[in-house]
Amino acid sequence: MIELLTPAEMGRADALAIAGGVPGIDLMRRAGLAVADACSRMAGHSGQVLVLAGPGNNGGDGFVAAKVLRQRGYRVEVLLLGDPGRLSGDAALAFSEMQAARLTAGILSQDTLDRVPGQASVVIDALFGAGLSRPIEGVAGEAIDRVNGSGVPVLAVDLPSGVNGASGEAMGPAIRASRTVTFFRLKPGHLLLPGRQLAGRVEIADIGIPASALDEVHGSEAGKTWRNDPALWGPAFRPPCLDGHKYARGHAVVVSGPALSTGAARLAAGAALRAGAGLVTVATPPSAALVNASHLTAVMVRSFRGSGGLAEMLADRRLNAIALGPGAGVGDETRALALTCLAGERAVLLDADAITSFTAEVEALAGALSRRTGARAADVVLTPHDGEFARLFGESAVGASRLARARAGAQASGAVVVLKGADTVVAAPDGRAAVNDNAPAWLATAGSGDVLSGIVTGLLAQGLDGFDAACAGVWLHGRAGALAGPALTAEDLEPALRQALAEFFSRAG
Numbered sequence: 150m151i152e153l154l155t156p157a158e159m160g161r162a163d164a165l166a167i168a169g170g171v172p173g174i175d176l177m178r179r180a181g182l183a184v185a186d187a188c189s190r191m192a193g194h195s196g197q198v199l200v201l202a203g204p205g206n207n208g209g210d211g212f213v214a215a216k217v218l219r220q221r222g223y224r225v226e227v228l229l230l231g232d233p234g235r236l237s238g239d240a241a242l243a244f245s246e247m248q249a250a251r252l253t254a255g256i257l258s259q260d261t262l263d264r265v266p267g268q269a270s271v272v273i274d275a276l277f278g279a280g281l282s283r284p285i286e287g288v289a290g291e292a293i294d295r296v297n298g299s300g301v302p303v304l305a306v307d308l309p310s311g312v313n314g315a316s317g318e319a320m321g322p323a324i325r326a327s328r329t330v331t332f333f334r335l336k337p338g339h340l341l342l343p344g345r346q347l348a349g350r351v352e353i354a355d356i357g358i359p360a361s362a363l364d365e366v367h368g369s370e371a372g373k374t375w376r377n378d379p380a381l382w383g384p385a386f387r388p389p390c391l392d393g394h395k396y397a398r399g400h401a402v403v404v405s406g407p408a409l410s411t412g413a414a415r416l417a418a419g420a421a422l423r424a425g426a427g428l429v430t431v432a433t434p435p436s437a438a439l440v441n442a443s444h445l446t447a448v449m450v451r452s453f454r455g456s457g458g459l460a461e462m463l464a465d466r467r468l469n470a471i472a473l474g475p476g477a478g479v480g481d482e483t484r485a486l487a488l489t490c491l492a493g494e495r496a497v498l499l500d501a502d503a504i505t506s507f508t509a510e511v512e513a514l515a516g517a518l519s520r521r522t523g524a525r526a527a528d529v530v531l532t533p534h535d536g537e538f539a540r541l542f543g544e545s546a547v548g549a550s551r552l553a554r555a556r557a558g559a560q561a562s563g564a565v566v567v568l569k570g571a572d573t574v575v576a577a578p579d580g581r582a583a584v585n586d587n588a589p590a591w592l593a594t595a596g597s598g599d600v601l602s603g604i605v606t607g608l609l610a611q612g613l614d615g616f617d618a619a620c621a622g623v624w625l626h627g628r629a630g631a632l633a634g635p636a637l638t639a640e641d642l643e644p645a646l647r648q649a650l651a652e653f654f655s656r657a658g
């Protein structure tokens with residue numbers, strides 16, 4: 150279940166299920182039951198539950214949960230935002246079913262705010278879900294602040310109220326939940342920050358939407374979106390076969406910077422080799438050849454002079470993937486090297502200084518990409534962090550969510566864009582995107598990005614396409630970070646990558 154559905158896509162999946170004969174109230178009853186089950190697990194056998202219910206169907210799920218919990222013997226209080234007479238559709242039906250079970254709702258107002266959270270041992274947040282359309286204000290915002298400040302565990306229905314399900318952004322005040330129960334599939338807002346942190350542990354409940362609805366809605370808007378997971382790219386990444394040859398696994402090149410900035414390229418080269426490239430060469434300016442050679446063993450070293458020299462080296466078509474950027478230095482020289490890399494028929498990864506060397510000139514980069522030919526024309530990956538992204542694509546792209554920005558960057562450049570951060574997004578020019586959520590906080594350390602560049606380049610050398618290599622590389626990098634553990638340095642990632650790959654291949658069989 151790695152597909153992510155925006156709230157709008159989810160609304161269509163609901164509608165398809167209903168059109169296919171599943172009554173909306175049945176979907177709501179199952180949703181509310183799943184919430185009640187999660188609440189029972191949180192509260193134990195007894196306790197007091199406060200349900201904050203909003204004016205739409207999210208509130209409707211809350212009424213169902215309240216009714217079920219009451220029937221299970223919990224003390225339940227429901228506070229409704231707005232007038233019960235204005236409830237409509239399934240939410241109105243769920244409200245009357247709750248009343249029929251002798252549970253009435255109070256109105257959430259200044260007069261009842263002191264009951265939030267009152268004596269509750271769990272708060273169910275059923276204020277707003279997929280239908281949040283603007284920042285929360287007034288008494289609902291005050292209730293959210295009171296709940297967040299109380300330390301009482303919160304179970305969010307579908308999404309923490311205030312979080313935009315498509316972007317993960319907090320629209321004004323937002324609930325900080327310990328758990329969230331969502332339905333059918335995750336939403337991007339469960340993985341993108343700050344939504345991921347506000348949602349706590351997320352559980353996905355089956356509410357009876359048929360799988361066929363997924364085929365109709367997934368990717369019908371701005372492209373398909375997935376959680377980054379081995380299920381997405383694993384089929385493209387096979388372990389080496391016994392009768393295989395190292396040359397069948399490609400020959401990756403990492404371009405080194407000048408004598409005093411060579412470490413980044415070596416980190417990348419080591420990671421490319423560990424990721425499985427058959428051969429790896431550090432292409433070095435002559436001034437840095439000795440320092441590179443004295444630090445490298447399994448990785449080879451070849452020197453080149455300027456972009457003409459690099460072009461001569463790259464006449465060898467066996468060199469099938471190249472990374473430029475780590476430690477490269479910003480300026481015309483790096484820019485010329487990047488254009489040389491892009492001119493060939495091999496996969497290219499541009500990182501760091503290679504990206505910054507195209508500041509505000511994304512058209513020049515896009516032009517070079519559009520002139521590429523051959524089977525690997527589309528296999529170009531850019532790995533900017535937020536600052537590099539803004540330098541390349543300009544400030545106008547900065548306001549949108551990370552998912553929207555990564556997509557816009559991929560479309561503008563024609564490359565696969567890896568927008569790095571705690572919630573790294575990988576986006577392809579055709580609109581496909583994956584959101585990564587396995588990276589630990591301690592992965593943000595000097596040289597970590599160089600290792601990521603190396604892993605992706607190693608995977609490109611083995612023949613993965615740009616999107617698969619980027620997604621797999623980001624996931625393996627995150628997993629290696631988790632395995633290396635707290636206080637890691639970039640040097641620790643390479644041995645941990647070995648363990649991450651061993652795990653992956655053993656699970657992939």
Ligand SMILES: NC(=O)C1=CN([C@@H]2O[C@H](COP(=O)(O)OP(=O)(O)OC[C@H]3O[C@@H](n4cnc5c(N)ncnc54)[C@H](OP(=O)(O)O)[C@@H]3O)[C@@H](O)[C@H]2O)[C@@H](O)CC1
Nearest residue numbers: 163176177205206207277278279280281282283284285307
């Ligand atoms: N049958 C189904 O489809 C199923 C749906 N399910 C559940 O339904 C949820 C989606 O329901 P929904 O579409 O009714 O949206 P919801 O989040 O309840 O909010 C909409 C209401 O809030 C209002 N409003 C919005 N923002 C506001 C603000 N800042 N401040 C104040 N008001 C604001 C908005 O008003 P309006 O914008 O129209 O003025 C409208 O009245 C979904 O998350 C899931 O839990 C499940 O039961 C499975 C079956």
Ligand SMILES: [K+]
Nearest residue numbers: 274277308310
């Ligand atoms: K909610």
